[in-house]
Amino acid sequence: MRFEVTILGSNSATPLFGRHHTAQILNCNEIVSLIDCGEGTQLQLQRYGIKANRIKYIFxxxxxxxxxxxxxxxxxxxxxxxxxxxxxxxxxxxxxxxIDLQLHYSETSLRYKLVVQTTSPHTAETILSDANFDVMTFPLSHRINCTGFLFREKQRLPRINKDAIAALNIPTPYYPLLKRGIDYTDNEGKVHRAADLTTPAPVPRSYAFCSDTVNIKSYWPYIEKVDLLYHEATFLHDMLERAVETFHTTALQAAEIAKAVGARKLVIGHFSARYKDLQPLLDESRTVFSNTELAIEGETFEI
Incomplete structure (x- = not known):
């Protein structure tokens, strides 16, 4: 099952050096979500061949x-x-x-239903439980209210082991029961354990999106052991004072967070326009957390 993130935009307040404002596409089993939507997102969708009308959820x-x-x-x-x-x-x-104000003054009446749900800036909560994944928000610490998002795959059912059932003539309609752990009893009364006739499903994967935030520990519990962590890294650590002043994080701090929470992989982004060359941010992060990558636009990260 696909579970991957494509970077559309990676810069912070000013789009420079060919980098755009924050936007990402998450594909979970062909359910497409957009995470943040800075200026230029439409053009980036077109550039990377992603059809906007496939987007089901926007965060x-x-x-x-x-x-x-x-x-x-x-x-x-x-x-x-x-x-x-x-x-x-x-x-x-x-x-x-x-949204309503702009649609009102442009006299736009949408052909489709737009459902807007307000997130809480102060408490963590599950805001969506889709057939494929759950989405949780958690508070970050920025100059204005800001939330992070945790996307976690649903636990899938075990798979049928075709080799194990080949000689048993188990009726196909019984397969869903095996997946649910219900043993099969044949015509001779012999019980065949469901666990022996199935193979375990993969462990659910997770993706955490940590938008603008100063480095505090309050949100760390929500991103523990995450498979892929995206974390803002606006500045190099020699700009720590500026990072604190603007409620942002340095590349070094993002790496320290990834290490502390036990993330498997870190992607850093939201780069300040002062940096034309991003390699120093990557190098700084890798001094603490080696499995770090840059949020390069057009890159897709499989989780």
């Missing part, structure tokens, strides 16, 4: 412009392109008002 971390100013344009384009399916948007208080 907005906070209301700084580099994380949401592309949203109304994307919503409008979906309307113009004949979207019919409901679109679910999750974001902070005020987001629905912003």
């Amino acid at each position: 907005i971390s906070h209301l700084h412009g580099d994380h949401y100013l592309g949203l109304v344009g994307l919503i409008s384009s979906m309307h113009l392109n004949g979207r019919k399916e409901d679109l679910h948007v999750f974001g902070p208080e005020g987001l629905k008002e912003i």
